[in-house]
Amino acid sequence: MIELFYANTPNGRKISIMLEEIKFEYKITIIDLSKGDQFNSEFRKISPLSKIPAIIDHNNKIKLFQSGAILIYLAELSGKFYDIDNRPRINEWLMAQVGDVGPMLGQHHQFHHYNPGKSKFGEERYFNITKRIYKDLDEHLSASEFLAGKNYSIADIATFPWIARHDWHDVGIKDYNNLSRWYKQISEREAVIKGYDCLKKGEKIPKI
Numbered sequence: 783m784i785e786l787f788y789a790n791t792p793n794g795r796k797i798s799i800m801l802e803e804i805k806f807e808y809k810i811t812i813i814d815l816s817k818g819d820q821f822n823s824e825f826r827k828i829s830p831l832s833k834i835p836a837i838i839d840h841n842n843k844i845k846l847f848q849s850g851a852i853l854i855y856l857a858e859l860s861g862k863f864y865d866i867d868n869r870p871r872i873n874e875w876l877m878a879q880v881g882d883v884g885p886m887l888g889q890h891h892q893f894h895h896y897n898p899g900k901s902k903f904g905e906e907r908y909f910n911i912t913k914r915i916y917k918d919l920d921e922h923l924s925a926s927e928f929l930a931g932k933n934y935s936i937a938d939i940a941t942f943p944w945i946a947r948h949d950w951h952d953v954g955i956k957d958y959n960n961l962s963r964w965y966k967q968i969s970e971r972e973a974v975i976k977g978y979d980c981l982k983k984g985e986k987i988p989k990i
């Protein structure tokens with residue numbers, strides 16, 4: 783049994799989607815970020831930087847934080863979405879997500895979606911970076927079915943929930959044909975639909 787410490791954010795959804803994809807039994811413990819649950823001392827024993835997602839694998843007595851590390855752990859345990867002979871490519875795109883795509887789109891959310899009008903510089907900077915990320919992903923996906931090649935992998939699982947906030951980004955995902963094709967294909971997967979709405983509140987994946 784895996785216990786997932788979760789909030790319904792892109793980083794949280796990476797792991798609920800993965801758990802649905804690999805069909806592992808899991809239970810969710812909600813961390814209410816707006817109430818500051820992430821700073822509780824018990825939670826910080828699992829996630830010392832006070833961030834979701836985190837997991838406890840109660841079978842193997844393992845605690846883990848950081849979505850990239852959790853995805854690798856679950857992929858190795860299940861033998862899925864982390865082809866052994868393609869690991870350098872998968873790692874590359876997974877690290878690109880956790881180190882670049884996620885943090886940059888996250889800043890765009892802060893300036894453009896949550897706090898418009900507070901900083902012209904911040905709004906422009908992260909809007910431009912977000913447009914560049916869309917363009918770069920689109921270009922890459924013109925020659926590659928999935929991020930790390932012909933197979934769906936944990937790199938796609940990590941990136942998808944961020945692009946699922948496309949309606950917040952206001953970049954116009956429709957204009958990016960390859961990124962749209964990739965997004966639609968993943969958003970139709972049963973496990974992705976279930977993982978996106980793992981709290982069973984009827985949360986739907988935004989359509990293009």
Ligand SMILES: N[C@@H](CCC(=O)N[C@@H](CS)C(=O)NCC(=O)O)C(=O)O
Pocket residue numbers: 791792793794815820832833834835847848849850880
């Ligand atoms: N690099 C981390 C990022 C995790 C992260 O930023 N989580 C956010 C929610 S999406 C969080 O817990 N924020 C609470 C806080 O910083 O107080 C990962 O990939 O797991």
